[in-house]
Amino acid sequence: MTREQQQETWTVRGSDRDEFPRIARVTSEALLAQHDLDTVLERALPLHDAEGYERFLVAEDEGQVVGTTNYFRFEMALPGGVRPVAGVTGVGVWPTHRRRGVLSALMRRQLADIREAGGRYAALWASEGAIYGRFGYGPAATEINAAVRRPYTALRADAPRDGSLVGRLTDPQEALPDMEEVHRQVAASQNGQFRRAPQWWRRMLSDRPEQRGDKGPLRAFVVGGPGGPQGYALYRTLARYEQDGAYGEVHVTEVHAIAPAAWTALYEHLFSRDLTDRVLFPFLAEDNPLLYLAADRDRVLRQHSTSLWIRLVDVPGALSERSWAAPVEAVLEVGDRFAPWNAGRWRLEADASGARVEGTGAAPDIALDVSHLGAAHLGQTPLSGYLRAGLLTEYTPGAVARLDAALHRPDAPFCGLIF
Numbered sequence: 578m579t580r581e582q583q584q585e586t587w588t589v590r591g592s593d594r595d596e597f598p599r600i601a602r603v604t605s606e607a608l609l610a611q612h613d614l615d616t617v618l619e620r621a622l623p624l625h626d627a628e629g630y631e632r633f634l635v636a637e638d639e640g641q642v643v644g645t646t647n648y649f650r651f652e653m654a655l656p657g658g659v660r661p662v663a664g665v666t667g668v669g670v671w672p673t674h675r676r677r678g679v680l681s682a683l684m685r686r687q688l689a690d691i692r693e694a695g696g697r698y699a700a701l702w703a704s705e706g707a708i709y710g711r712f713g714y715g716p717a718a719t720e721i722n723a724a725v726r727r728p729y730t731a732l733r734a735d736a737p738r739d740g741s742l743v744g745r746l747t748d749p750q751e752a753l754p755d756m757e758e759v760h761r762q763v764a765a766s767q768n769g770q771f772r773r774a775p776q777w778w779r780r781m782l783s784d785r786p787e788q789r790g791d792k793g794p795l796r797a798f799v800v801g802g803p804g805g806p807q808g809y810a811l812y813r814t815l816a817r818y819e820q821d822g823a824y825g826e827v828h829v830t831e832v833h834a835i836a837p838a839a840w841t842a843l844y845e846h847l848f849s850r851d852l853t854d855r856v857l858f859p860f861l862a863e864d865n866p867l868l869y870l871a872a873d874r875d876r877v878l879r880q881h882s883t884s885l886w887i888r889l890v891d892v893p894g895a896l897s898e899r900s901w902a903a904p905v906e907a908v909l910e911v912g913d914r915f916a917p918w919n920a921g922r923w924r925l926e927a928d929a930s931g932a933r934v935e936g937t938g939a940a941p942d943i944a945l946d947v948s949h950l951g952a953a954h955l956g957q958t959p960l961s962g963y964l965r966a967g968l969l970t971e972y973t974p975g976a977v978a979r980l981d982a983a984l985h986r987p988d989a990p991f992c993g994l995i996f
């Protein structure tokens with residue numbers, strides 16, 4: 578008997594807008610929210626009003642909401658193209674009800690719901706890395722938190738520069754059409770980006786006092802040329818003075834560009850603000866051009882952390898629509914405790930033109946957990962790491978290396994926006 582079945586006092590069900598304050602109370606408490614419930618609701622309601630409440634799930638115990646989750650319906654760039662992805666969010670269990678199987682029951686039901694709606698993937702940002710592996714999610718992307726201090730903000734002399742590009746520092750609302758245009762192009766191909774609907778831009782540009790903290794208002798720097806906008810940075814500044822000089826900071830919420838010279842122009846602007854000493858980026862792709870344009874890349878201080886966790890909700894469906902970097906043939910024995918329809922043996926035959934995946938009784942080449950496939954799906958986390966750690970089994974020598982070569986992607990995944 579599972580932990581969920583042992584208890585009888587709570588049930589899992591759908592929810593609606595009227596119940597949202599009770600839901601937000603649980604997630605706020607579970608996530609140690611700094612703000613009171615009214616502030617949380619003011620910020621959260623516009624997004625959820627646009628996204629809808631029909632995918633919320635709650636666990637209810639004697640009339641009290643004790644557990645919650647929800648998912649957004651994203652269109653996310655994945656290897657193989659832009660695909661529908663369930664963006665799982667709002668997970669929380671009331672502190673007196675933790676470790677009784679509430680989350681496990683919510684996850685089980687949510688996976689079934691996503692599958693029933695035709696979904697093949699789920700993605701999330703985890704508050705803690707130890708939570709989601711058991712539910713079949715794998716750590717699929719790492720991103721970097723970077724900080725650069727003067728004088729190491731210098732770019733290489735041969736960084737590409739385009740005299741026809743013009744930059745303007747402006748109010749984010751005025752810059753919105755240009756930012757949308759750039760982001761639309763980025764989201765069409767950058768592994769891990771989701772198409773940003775208007776409600777996500779509103780959230781992104783929301784500039785409430787509690788979001789500013791000790792920093793100034795959000796501003797936009799847009800770079801454009803004769804062909805239209807080529808890139809933008811959204812940032813805030815922090816003024817700071819010591820007896821020996823100015824130590825202001827530039828905090829970059831996001832920076833995107835669609836042409837090499839635009840990256841140079843954006844970084845030259847961010848790195849040249851007077852009265853500043855440090856520029857901070859909470860999220861950059863592991864292969865962001867900054868690491869190549871910096872005159873001394875070792876002085877770009879970097880902390881790496883997991884961003885997207887990916888879950889294959891439909892293993893044959895997901896593998897058959899992925900793109901493949903090299904031909905591969907393998908029988909995979911997949912374990913999946915929370916989505917049992919995936920469990921079993923799958924024969925994968927793939928090459929650059931596509932893939933065929935079908936159930937088989939043949940002997941497996943590799944036995945692995947569905948979370949390993951999720952981790953590897955974006956092409957950044959090799960399965961060979963799990964093999965070396967003894968967490969998957971290779972029956973046919975070399976099978977894991979061949980599968981890794983086929984799963985390879987030349988670009989690093991990047992989401993950059995916690996949802």
Ligand SMILES: CC(=O)SCCNC(=O)CCNC(=O)[C@H](O)C(C)(C)COP(=O)(O)OP(=O)(O)OC[C@H]1O[C@@H](n2cnc3c(N)ncnc32)[C@H](O)[C@@H]1OP(=O)(O)O
Nearest residue numbers: 607666667668669670675676677678679680681701704707
């Ligand atoms: C996508 C997002 O929204 S990320 C935000 C996630 N939310 C939070 O971090 C808020 C604070 N934490 C919580 O609300 C809860 O502790 C949750 C949601 C993480 C877990 O909920 P619970 O109902 O306690 O989980 P549940 O009882 O189903 O646990 C299932 C298993 O996961 C394990 N587990 C649960 N949470 C954690 C954790 N944080 N770290 C390690 N293991 C965990 C349990 O020990 C249990 O293991 P077992 O089956 O081997 O005994």
